[in-house]
Amino acid sequence: MALHAFHGGLRLPGRKTHAGAIRPGPIADTLWLPLQQHAGAANRPLVAVGERVSAGQAVAAPDGDDGRLGAWLHAPCDAEVVGIEDRELPSNPALRVPTLVLRRIANGDTASLPPIADWSEQPSSVLLQRLAAAGVAGLGGAVFPSADKLSVPRQTLIVNGAECEPYIACDDALLRERADRVVCGALLLAYIAGAERIVLAVEDDMHDALAAAATAIANHGDGRVELRRVPTIYPEGGERQLIETLTGKQVPRGGLPRDIGVIVQNVGTAAAAWAAVVEGRPLTTRLVSVAGEGVREPGTYEVDIGTPVSALVAAVGGYTDKAVRLIVGGPMMGQALPHDDFPITKAANCVLVPSEAELGERRPxxxxxxxxxxxxxxxxxxxxxxxxxxxxxxxxxxxxxxxxxxxxxxxxxxxxxxxxxxxxxxxxxxxxxxxxxxxxxxxxxxxxxxxxxxxxxxxxxxxxxxxxxxxxxxPDAVAAALARAKAKAAAKNNDSETQKTTTDDGA
Ligand code: SF4
Ligand code: SF4
CATH class of the missing domain: 1.10.1060 (Fumarate Reductase Iron-sulfur Protein; Chain B, domain 2)
Structure with missing residues (x-):
């Protein structure tokens, strides 16, 4: 099927040379878990200060009074809850939200959910509940709870591997190394959404990722998964732009992809859904691109949710002399941070530390x-x-x-x-x-x-x-009426007696 061009966009230099192999992130002593890291209402804590939790244990849950399934939050490691305090949110540093503070301890326990190996025989409702309970949310950056997004049936599932911002390469790394999980996850998500058509979209300059995806489709696909190479034009990975490129349809202004029967899920979300359902593993880590001339060892790291950015940067060799700014996300849509005491959340796909040269000339x-x-x-x-x-x-x-x-x-x-x-x-x-x-x-x-x-x-x-x-x-009225009736009757009786006496006397 032919591709369609969306209006506008720009060809930007990729700057993804740092992507490399996926490396383990740091083992930080302290983790910060903001209770408001998914789209929608904040979660409520399920644990109290002083409590000990196991790796994978649910520590916060959606409030649920708005009818949404939401996404739960889990401890990435064995830990003690040492505080619940208001802290700045990396996606909006002006906002302070309640945050669980965990201190890592070692007790060797792991909490997991029972695997659902026979997922294709389960009703969608069971799998939606699982996605919510495992904390699965959109890992492309929007962090919309997947269970809510998938709860409306659609005809077409688009799995988004079009990572269009310069520097961000975690989806590229995921596809190169774990394409099997993405493809199996795509089949699972399509089953839940009732989608007949599945399109895996990958940008045409991600050669190794495309090859790995093709192999995974050949090994696991059931004939429904189409691999589409999409042009590397920013912002191709935007939900509406990708839908238009692949289907030729535009999401109506003020509307949602569901209005035209389409759902878009990020490749990382597909892999996380597979882990949550088939392996019973809640979402406690994510892949993060660490990039820019301001860090010593740029690369792709698998990082515990809640890890401080400072710990992540320290683990990759620290800042270089060229570091002039700290950004969570890409250079186009990312959020500049005033310092590095922010946690990696489920939304954080990139930590960018650019140099002056990378930022480009600043004009008045x-x-x-x-x-x-x-x-x-x-x-x-x-x-x-x-x-x-x-x-x-x-x-x-x-x-x-x-x-x-x-x-x-x-x-x-x-x-x-x-x-x-x-x-x-x-x-x-x-x-x-x-x-x-x-x-x-x-x-x-x-x-x-x-x-x-x-x-x-x-x-x-x-x-x-x-x-x-x-x-x-x-009752008073009735009693009064009765009394009146009785009095009337008594008076009548008296009259008859008098009349009778008079008659008798006269006789
Ligand atoms: S920032 Fe908004 S207005 Fe500007 S190009 Fe992008 S979509 Fe259009
Ligand atoms: S000067 Fe800037 S804001 Fe004005 S029309 Fe040109 S691009 Fe748009």
Whole structure:
């Protein structure tokens, strides 16, 4: 089947030469597990300070009052819970969220879930529960709980191995070394989602990964898994862009892939789902690319979730003199960190420590010259210069109507803007403001609903009280009527007696 081009995008230099073989990450003494590391509501802790936990034991669970299955959180090692404290979140350092602090101990226990070897004979609901209980979430960076994403049936499953940001190469390493797990995981995910078509998408410059994937499909595929080479154009790995490339269909504005019968799961998520179901292993590690001229031994590391970034960098030889910035994620969509006391979360696919040269020249911001370059490269087909004007004017309705929520914050517009305007930053801020306004509106609506319900309840109580009073008054009324009836009857009797006496006397 032919491939289709999505609008915009950029060809960026890959800079993935460091990928190499997967190496074990550090054994850190302290681990930080933020309770809000999946998309959606925060988890609630299942353990208390002072408690000892085993490797693989569930330590936090979704609240579940919103009807979602969510994803649980597990201890990556035997540990003692030494604190639950508010700490900065790497995906948003301005946000402090409750975080479990674990201190590594050695007690040799491992907690695992019972393997479900006969998964193809199980109902989807059992497997969805397992994915949630094993903490499986999107490892491409979005960390959406997989059980929730898979709970709606789809016709097509796309397994995303299109790793389009420069430097990030953990999916490449996974496919090169563990393609069997990805392919088996893809079959499992397709079974859960009821998908008939399975497409494994890999970028055309990932030669070894493509070869390994082809072998794994030949060994394990059931004829349904198609391997597709997709062009290395940033942001090819974006969910909407990849769907359009492979199917020619566009996800409607404001809609979701499910609206066109498609689900996209990252290759790492497929492998994690296989481990969770068939081996009973919860998600406690992830592959992380450590990259940039600012670290001594760049490479791909398998890292315990919760490992401090400082421990990871120390384990790869530390910083070089060239280190000028610390970023979690890629250079385009990653988050700059103010220091390295942040944990590796399920979302952290890359720790990038670039040099000045790698960051490129920083130019002063100038006024927009309306060149239209930003619109030409925008993969979401937006008009960034227009959105910028709305954002600066805080015109929320217009921002919304012109699709700012569809901005994937890819940064293509930033990169081509001759005026060096940080457009994506404006749109990230606009989106967060719109979400906040939505939440506020929701809260106001909920408060109004609560007020109306209270009013209604008071009305009902008032009516009930009135009815009770009426019922209470009813016996008196009956008694009075009876008394009146009795008195009337007595008076009648007296009259007849008098009449009778008079008659008798007269007789
Ligand atoms: S690329 Fe920059 S200067 Fe050109 S229209 Fe867009 S915002 Fe304006
Ligand atoms: S950051 Fe947003 S507006 Fe800019 S190119 Fe990417 S999707 Fe378009």
């Amino acid at each position: 911001e100038m006024p927009c010259i309306r060149c239209g370059e930003c619109a030409r490269v925008c993969p979401a087909s937006l008009l960034p210069q227009q959105l910028l004007a709305f954002a600066r004017g805080e015109q929320w309705e217009r921002l919304s109507a012109h699709g700012v929520m569809d901005c994937i914050e890819c940064g293509c517009c930033d990169l081509v803007c001759p005026s060096a305007i940080p457009l994506a930053e404006h749109f990230r801020w606009s989106k967060s403001m719109l979400r906040q306004r939505q939440r506020d509106a929701g809260k106001a609506e909920a408060a109004k609903a609560r007020f109306d319900a209270r009013e209604l309840r008071m009305e009902l109580e008032k009516a009930e009280r009135a009815a009770r009073r009426q019922r209470a008054a009813a």
